[in-house]
Amino acid sequence: MSSTQTKRPTIGVFDSGFGGLTVLRALLPLIPGAEYHYLGDTARLPYGAKSQQTIARYALSSAAFLLEQRIDMLVVACNTASALALEDLTRALPIPVIGVIAPGTTAAAAATAKTLKGMGVPRLASETWASSPASILVLATAATVQSAAYTRSCAALGLAAYEKACPLLVPLVEEGWTDHPVTEQVARIYLSEALAEAPTVTTLLLGCTHYPLLKPLLERTLADLNHPLHIIDSAAATAHAAARILSAPPSNLPVTTHFYATDSIEKFQRLGSNFLGQPLDQVTLIDLGG
Numbered sequence: 001m002s003s004t005q006t007k008r009p010t011i012g013v014f015d016s017g018f019g020g021l022t023v024l025r026a027l028l029p030l031i032p033g034a035e036y037h038y039l040g041d042t043a044r045l046p047y048g049a050k051s052q053q054t055i056a057r058y059a060l061s062s063a064a065f066l067l068e069q070r071i072d073m074l075v076v077a078c079n080t081a082s083a084l085a086l087e088d089l090t091r092a093l094p095i096p097v098i099g100v101i102a103p104g105t106t107a108a109a110a111a112t113a114k115t116l117k118g119m120g121v122p123r124l125a126s127e128t129w130a131s132s133p134a135s136i137l138v139l140a141t142a143a144t145v146q147s148a149a150y151t152r153s154c155a156a157l158g159l160a161a162y163e164k165a166c167p168l169l170v171p172l173v174e175e176g177w178t179d180h181p182v183t184e185q186v187a188r189i190y191l192s193e194a195l196a197e198a199p200t201v202t203t204l205l206l207g208c209t210h211y212p213l214l215k216p217l218l219e220r221t222l223a224d225l226n227h228p229l230h231i232i233d234s235a236a237a238t239a240h241a242a243a244r245i246l247s248a249p250p251s252n253l254p255v256t257t258h259f260y261a262t263d264s265i266e267k268f269q270r271l272g273s274n275f276l277g278q279p280l281d282q283v284t285l286i287d288l289g290g
């Protein structure tokens with residue numbers, strides 16, 4: 001590289017599968033001159049039904065692979081890995097690590113504060129959150145909900161959250177059933193149950209990489225249930241947080257993307273393009289062990 005060229009930032013993005021490509025999609029226009037390495041640990045997906053120890057082990061081995069690609073920053077695009085392995089990753093890696101929970105919660109809190117203000121409800125002090133009615137509904141995997149990471153993150157911002165595990169939604173999205181009567185029926189059941197438990201919510205935070213693809217279906221279902229909610233997904237908020245943390249000067253080099261998957265390249269390309277919003281030409285198969 002000549003001395004007149006600035007070193008471009010190299011960013012690692014990791015998810016259990018292709019869902020995290022929505023975060024990469026949000027990053028591309030924000031940090032355009034960067035080199036991206038995206039890893040989808042598709043062989044070990046779903047993370048959302050596994051234990052903390054297993055998720056941390058998978059996340060650490062995925063991060064180790066990305067470190068070998070000489071990344072300057074790791075974006076953990078997976079909600080489940082962010083909820084259960086972010087501390088392990090931050091401790092183990094010598095580079096900045098950013099997850100999706102804090103940025104997503106901050107965006108949801110801002111939306112909620114606006115709605116509550118519009119309704120004339122004062123913002124609650126953080127000490128009172130536990131006894132206050134929930135204003136944020138978080139839909140996520142079973143492991144994420146069990147970790148209560150979103151509840152803690154909302155509490156730190158003075159807001160109460162109600163978390164609902166929706167284990168059937170990931171396989172339905174993986175099947176490509178993002179606009180299917182079966183998915184609508186499943187979403188209706190989950191949302192009805194959640195709204196019965198937390199009728200005061202005003203914001204819906206999509207706490208799983210796959211759920212942004214269900215946004216139109218969720219909006220429709222909420223309208224049918226007569227309970228419209230402000231829907232937030234963490235992809236854009238996470239990309240903005242990453243751009244703020246990355247101190248590298250803007251590069252005028254063209255963006256470079258490298259994709260890695262631990263299972264079927266064909267499936268990664270087929271499903272991943274829905275998440276990225278563009279074709280995935282080159283995907284490299286890698287083996288991270290069991």
Ligand code: DGL
Pocket residue numbers: 015016017019020045046047048049077078079080081141144170207208209210
């Ligand atoms: N990426 C996961 C998440 O955002 C969903 C898929 C999985 O369970 O691995 O929680």
